Amino acid sequence: MLTLGVLASGRGSNFQSIIDSIESGYLKATVSVLITDKSDAYAVERAKKHNIEALVLKPKDFADRNAYYSQVAGALKKRGVELVILAGFMRVAGKPLIDEYRNKIMNIHPALLPSFPGLHGQKQAVDYGVKISGCTVHFVDEGMDTGPIIVQAAVPAYHDDTEETLSERILLQEHKVFPYAIRLYSEGRLSVEGRKVIVRGDMKNSCIINPPL
Secondary structure, eight states: OEEEEEEESSOOHHHHHHHHHHHTTSSOEEEEEEEESOTTOHHHHHHHHTTOEEEEOOGGGSSSHHHHHHHHHHHHHHTTOSEEEESSOOSOOOHHHHHHTTTOEEEEESSOTTSSOSSOHHHHHHHHTOSEEEEEEEEOOSSSSOSOEEEEEEEEOOTTOOHHHHHHHHHHHHHHHHHHHHHHHHTTOEEEETTEEEESSOGGGGEESSOOO
């Protein structure tokens, strides 16, 4: 049983998809804690509904960024977290957290990395006029959405898309591909070799339109 710790800043829809995957039996995992930097994040309500501890840690309450992420890492370790999930956590992970959980932090980004990193990946894709967009689950490193790519899911991008319409289409895939990536990890099927994540047993599904459920 894999123990997860989730970091979220907002509504937590990906957090909910992970909870649902656990409760359905698709994921053999448990969430021991939700950590948020915003006390009014709706993700906190989701945690309460499912009897998951919610811990509010605000950066302004700490001396500096390293002190903040040292506290985050310590809180996760104290609760036995083995894999850290960034589910809409709107901050760049700090060095103390990355050092403690090297290649054990997953993030989902609403674009096909390495294209359109950072904020508003969907808007960047619409403005650029791409024909295919999607989402990427990757391990977190010190850069901005630069860590090794685990899995990706693609969606069409239409000429009349707005940031909102493309975001909705991508989000449907996010809710499938994030639990899938966590499942691969829980089954011991992922290994990192340089920049590449090797998916053992089913290489075809490392780039997918409809993630298997």
